[in-house]
Amino acid sequence: MTRTLPLLLTLAGCSGGQLLALDLPAELPGPVVPEDNPLTEASVALGQRLFYDTRLSGDDAIACVTCHLPEHAFADPRPVSIGAHGDPTVRNSPGLINAAYYATMSWASPSLTRIEDFLLLPMFGDDPVEMGITGREDAVLARLEDDERYPALFRKAYGEPISLERARDALGSFVRSLVSFDSPYDHYTLLGEQDALTESEKRGMDLFFSEKFECHHCHGGMHLSRSLSHERLAHASIAFDNTGLYEAYPFNDLGLYESTGRPADEGRYRPPSLRNVALTAPYMHDGSVDTLEEVLTIYADGGRVLSSGPHAGDGRAHPAKSAFVIGFDATEQEFSDLLAFLRALTDVSLLDEERVSNPFER
Ligand code: HEC
Ligand code: HEC
Structure with a gap:
């Protein structure tokens, strides 16, 4: 002893x-x-x-x-x-x-x-x-x-x-x-508090998880990113996607291509978790999108069209763009509901x- x-x-x-x-x-x-x-x-x-x-x-x-x-x-x-x-x-x-x-x-x-x-x-x-x-x-x-x-x-x-x-x-x-995990969204989904989300935020949540808007394929699950590992997952889910931001990605950063050298990996980045996204502007891997409104417009268009500047071009035409980024028609109400939902992820x-x-x- x-x-x-x-x-x-x-x-x-x-x-x-x-x-x-x-x-x-x-x-x-x-x-x-x-x-x-x-x-x-x-x-x-x-x-x-x-x-x-x-x-x-x-x-x-x-x-x-x-x-x-x-x-x-x-x-x-x-x-x-x-x-x-x-x-x-x-x-x-x-x-x-x-x-x-x-x-x-x-x-x-x-x-x-x-x-x-x-x-x-x-x-x-x-x-x-x-x-x-x-x-x-x-x-x-x-x-x-x-x-x-x-x-x-x-x-x-x-x-x-x-x-x-x-x-x-x-x-x-x-x-x-x-x-x-203490956002209004978590209070609604995990704790079942019906009043934790406003009606607009609830509508935005339904749109986010719908097959029309497709967001959940890449930003779903507990982490709101399909790049996920945790103690109960036998195999981590490694994920990178091209969202059509550029027709030709700026040569100083080609995304996953930098590691693999495969042309099909150009412009592919890890889908960010959308938790706290209202606080983390500017957006995307290079901070080239100032607001959430602009991010949504890019998705609605099925990619980004840059009409001027050194990287002018039609990102929608990028050959590596994900098949989930195809664009959609959304009413103003749907836009503002989706934005309200994204803001309800703050914690x-x-x-x-x-x-x-x-x-x-x-
Ligand atoms: C094909 C997978 C995919 C789909 C579908 C998708 N995203 Fe994304 N999202 C990404 C990737 C990858 C990035 C980072 C792209 C980059 O930086 O080049 C991103 C970035 C974002 C960002 C910026 C976050 C940050 O921290 O910079 C927001 C906001 C966002 N997505 C919201 C949405 C919404 C809302 C939808 C549905 C309309 C959606 N996404 C659909 C993969 C996807
Ligand atoms: C000069 C600015 C700068 C400093 C200082 C800095 N970081 Fe970062 N950090 C970044 C940038 C930019 C990235 C994104 C890098 C990339 O994706 O290539 C990053 C990424 C990260 C990530 C990865 C997050 C993710 O989502 O994958 C972690 C973790 C991190 N930093 C922690 C730290 C810590 C801890 C320190 C202090 C030792 C630190 N950083 C210092 C700018 C900085």
Whole structure:
């Protein structure tokens, strides 16, 4: 007895102690958690602090939160974001609430299935530089070591020593912990609260799930995206579609084609979850659509026609366009009902939780 007790204490200390219990409706599965990075209260607390901390970037210039703003459901209101050295990102920064349920991370990377693997890009990538840690690793580590809180937070979450790999894992845990199903739509469907949606929102929901509008084929299910993984799914549903935004996609980003080199994959992107979509403008992988009204017009037309500018052309004619994007006639009433439904997918209740909000603003 006297010999096993300290051992148990050490093990508990190294594995980050208490597992974090996610606040999910009973019938919904949790996200997949990698075996080598359990979701613990300590790792999430460490990840939370790192997420809001500019000291994690090479030049102490920007933080994750610079491009993932809580008030926009952790998306960026700029069409593309700007990295630590002033370089624009290729794509629009997506929201992070419920991102843990995607089968793959980023707009179009079929093999990046774990948040932890994806995070190497913003942290260490140089095309473009985002956080700009590469070449500045020692400076970043020294800053974390000199802080009054980090050494204890790291020790509690992962044991000694402080490392950037552990910082990445903690950020993975933090992002994975950002799950929430508390929108008016959830209150209506999961909790059966008949008054949670207005009549207009209910009509919009029926249109959304109808065969005329086709939205649900790509934005259906609990995640409102057909790209889905969770703890009860034996095989994740990996998905990418071309919605006819361009006749020829701009050469700097050809979507899934960038990974596969197959012409049929040009312009195919992961269908975004539509949760919180009212907060995450501008839209699409390159932030090239300003409003939800414009998004709906594009779908009604069966693709986007650009009459001027460097990418002028008829996106409806793209050979890789999905057969579900064929266009439809909609009345003004139907348009406004569909918009009302999309706005009823908003849920930022999570932001009130202390484990999510900015720890430097308390
Ligand atoms: C300079 C702006 C910028 C910074 C800084 C940044 N991100 Fe991002 N983030 C983006 C962009 C742009 C994308 C979309 C990338 C793509 O699809 O190719 C993205 C995507 C993501 C995704 C994938 C979400 C999804 O739906 O697949 C996660 C997770 C993420 N970022 C977390 C973080 C974390 C954690 C940090 C801090 C270490 C961070 N980001 C720093 C701009 C940024
Ligand atoms: C064939 C699959 C498919 C269908 C059908 C579809 N979408 Fe999409 N949706 C996507 C993909 C893929 C994107 C991202 C495209 C891109 O960025 O190039 C997207 C993007 C969006 C966006 C922008 C979200 C964001 O975060 O940028 C909204 C809003 C949206 N769709 C709503 C709808 C609605 C409403 C319908 C029905 C009228 C619909 N979609 C039908 C696949 C689909």
